[in-house]
Amino acid sequence: MEVKEWIRGAVLVAQRDLSRFWRNIYWLAGQVAMNIADLVIFAVIFRGLVNPAFIPDYIRFITPGILCLAIFISAFSIGREVGIELRREVTQYLVSLPVTRGALVAGRIMGGVLRGFLYQAGFVILAVVLMSMPSVDKWILILTSSFLLALTMSSLSITLSTLTRDFNLQAAIRSLVYFIFFFVSNVFYPEKALAMRLGSAAPIAYYSPMSMAVNLYRFGFNYTTSVDVLFNLAGLIAWATLSLLFAYKVYIRNLTR
Amino acid sequence: MKSKAVEIVNFTKKFGDFTAVDNLNLEIYENEVFGLLGPNGSGKTTTLLTIATVYKPTSGDIYVFGHSVTREDYVVRKLVGIAFQEPKAMWIDKPYDLLTWHARIVGYSMSDAKKIVREVMELLGLWEHRNKQFYQLSGGTRKKVELAKVLIQKPRVAILDEPTAQVDVLSKHALWDVIKKLRDEGTTVIIATNDMFEAERVCEKIAIIYKGKLRAMGTISELKDSIPRGDVIEIQYEGSRIPEKLFASLEEYGRIETQSSTLRIYVEKGEEKVLDVIDLFRKNNVKILRIMVKEPTLDDVFTYITGAKLREES
Ligand SMILES: Nc1ncnc2c1ncn2[C@@H]1O[C@H](COP(=O)(O)OP(=O)(O)O)[C@@H](O)[C@H]1O
Ligand SMILES: [Mg+2]
Numbered sequence: 001m002e003v004k005e006w007i008r009g010a011v012l013v014a015q016r017d018l019s020r021f022w023r024n025i026y027w028l029a030g031q032v033a034m035n036i037a038d039l040v041i042f043a044v045i046f047r048g049l050v051n052p053a054f055i056p057d058y059i060r061f062i063t064p065g066i067l068c069l070a071i072f073i074s075a076f077s078i079g080r081e082v083g084i085e086l087r088r089e090v091t092q093y094l095v096s097l098p099v100t101r102g103a104l105v106a107g108r109i110m111g112g113v114l115r116g117f118l119y120q121a122g123f124v125i126l127a128v129v130l131m132s133m134p135s136v137d138k139w140i141l142i143l144t145s146s147f148l149l150a151l152t153m154s155s156l157s158i159t160l161s162t163l164t165r166d167f168n169l170q171a172a173i174r175s176l177v178y179f180i181f182f183f184v185s186n187v188f189y190p191e192k193a194l195a196m197r198l199g200s201a202a203p204i205a206y207y208s209p210m211s212m213a214v215n216l217y218r219f220g221f222n223y224t225t226s227v228d229v230l231f232n233l234a235g236l237i238a239w240a241t242l243s244l245l246f247a248y249k250v251y252i253r254n255l256t257r
Numbered sequence: 258m259k260s261k262a263v264e265i266v267n268f269t270k271k272f273g274d275f276t277a278v279d280n281l282n283l284e285i286y287e288n289e290v291f292g293l294l295g296p297n298g299s300g301k302t303t304t305l306l307t308i309a310t311v312y313k314p315t316s317g318d319i320y321v322f323g324h325s326v327t328r329e330d331y332v333v334r335k336l337v338g339i340a341f342q343e344p345k346a347m348w349i350d351k352p353y354d355l356l357t358w359h360a361r362i363v364g365y366s367m368s369d370a371k372k373i374v375r376e377v378m379e380l381l382g383l384w385e386h387r388n389k390q391f392y393q394l395s396g397g398t399r400k401k402v403e404l405a406k407v408l409i410q411k412p413r414v415a416i417l418d419e420p421t422a423q424v425d426v427l428s429k430h431a432l433w434d435v436i437k438k439l440r441d442e443g444t445t446v447i448i449a450t451n452d453m454f455e456a457e458r459v460c461e462k463i464a465i466i467y468k469g470k471l472r473a474m475g476t477i478s479e480l481k482d483s484i485p486r487g488d489v490i491e492i493q494y495e496g497s498r499i500p501e502k503l504f505a506s507l508e509e510y511g512r513i514e515t516q517s518s519t520l521r522i523y524v525e526k527g528e529e530k531v532l533d534v535i536d537l538f539r540k541n542n543v544k545i546l547r548i549m550v551k552e553p554t555l556d557d558v559f560t561y562i563t564g565a566k567l568r569e570e571s
Pocket of ligand 2: 301302303342418449
């Protein structure tokens with residue numbers, strides 16, 4: 001009975017976040033446009049900055065990165081709303097509802113995960129078209145990676161938005177996180193180029209959840225076979241677990257004063 | 258013997274160094290309409306939010322039907338429903354969607370949710386606004402959406418934080434009837450207000466809190482009787498000041514409160530004293546514009562207890 005109540009609460013909270021996602025339709029359209037612009041810009045930068053010898057086919061190289069970007073933008077968007085709600089004190093309403101704190105947080109994080117999944121779906125189809133059709137076990141790997149990455153991004157964004165009520169600071173933090181994830185990772189740069197450019201900062205890229213996910217996608221969509229699947233998968237699981245625990249702690253602590 | 262719906266025990270809430278509520282003790286019995294009365298900033302909202310488990314007590318505890326808000330917050334949330342002072346919604350939210358989701362999360366099935374939401378929205382005159390976005394609604398309509406949440410939920414304990422603020426006078430009367438009906442159907446209602454008229458109209462028991470402290474508690478007639486001298490002689494006089502000598506003579510009759518050019522004397526047997534008072538004014542050459550003897554209102558009770566005028570501060 002208790003468990004059923006718990007799940008019901010969490011599902012309804014997630015549903016609320018998901019339906020809001022579709023209602024921010026203009027914002028979403030803007031993000032899609034930015035995604036595509038990023039794709040083009042990075043492709044251009046690529047030609048100039050990176051030795052073409054490192055990347056035989058840059059569209060096929062970049063497409064898994066776009067999958068990461070899609071998750072980031074959609075799953076991370078949950079934090080934007082958590083932040084607005086916090087400032088307008090809508091959160092007081094949420095914590096007054098007959099739902100356990102655990103179910104509330106779980107529902108919110110799941111809301112972010114679902115946003116990530118659904119938003120990414122279109123780009124996954126694009127990847128199949130541009131790259132190749134994965135086998136069943138690779139599909140499982142791809143979906144698992146998406147889930148773990150979405151979980152990490154959703155949790156991180158909830159944590160970061162809850163840390164401060166200052167909207168400008170929130171926006172700055174989001175930009176910084178975006179920068180670190182996409183410029184200090186092998187999402188848009190191949191590993192070799194990265195090692196050259198980043199020098200001693202290269203380990204950051206190595207342990208970035210974005211790098212791990214993009215490696216798994218590149219493996220999944222048959223771009224490359226030289227990927228340590230176990231290391232990257234374990235790394236993503238660690239990222240997801242840690243950020244989940246962190247989000248739970250911080251959200252609860254900040255919402256009930 | 259009615260059971261205790263809410264028991265507030267040594268409840269203190271601090272925000273940093275600031276004490277918003279200071280060692281509050283209150284008992285609210287089942288099926289009462291209980292009023293929390295006090296000017297803005299006296300700690301009403303803070304208290305209500307703690308009952309609803311939004312805030313945690315800094316010290317002390319609050320029990321809802323015996324369940325502690327600190328240790329059994331989830332159980333408490335299943336018993337309590339709250340209509341917030343500031344309506345809680347995002348700007349693009351639509352009342353119908355908000356309320357349907359609310360009905361679902363408080364336990365209704367989808368089909369029952371649709372039914373009850375329509376029923377309550379029609380009752381409050383919200384149905385025509387159901388698909389407007391929140392920012393398009395007037396302040397009063399937003400408050401009604403907030404109240405609708407509680408009416409949908411039908412909780413054991415309903416908390417209404419200034420439910421009729423910003424609502425027009427006609428609607429106020431309708432809402433008071435709705436609130437009484439909620440009580441008749443078995444809900445204990447706690448209302449925070451700084452509207453004396455509202456308190457007299459709907460509340461059976463009242464606690465007056467001021468600057469975070471409980472100042473008085475009882476039924477309305479108990480509170481009125483608690484003023485040691487039963488009547489109030491209210492005098493509006495010409496000019497802005499009362500001569501010292503006149504003031505001193507008046508003080509012999511009872512405690513005096515002044516406010517611009519109105520003076521109130523708390524006396525026993527007002528109708529006998531009033532002639533003496535008129536005489537004193539005439540001797541001191543202060544012209545009386547209006548004079549009356551009245552039973553104390555809740556306003557007078559409040560003024561007497563806190564030495565402050567409620568309307569001025571709020
Ligand atoms: N979250 C908060 N942080 C700091 N101070 C607060 C907070 N909430 C309320 N206060 C302060 O506590 C006092 C009581 O506020 P409140 O409970 O809202 O009073 P009321 O509802 O009676 O108007 C006020 O002085 C208010 O400024
Ligand atoms: Mg208040």
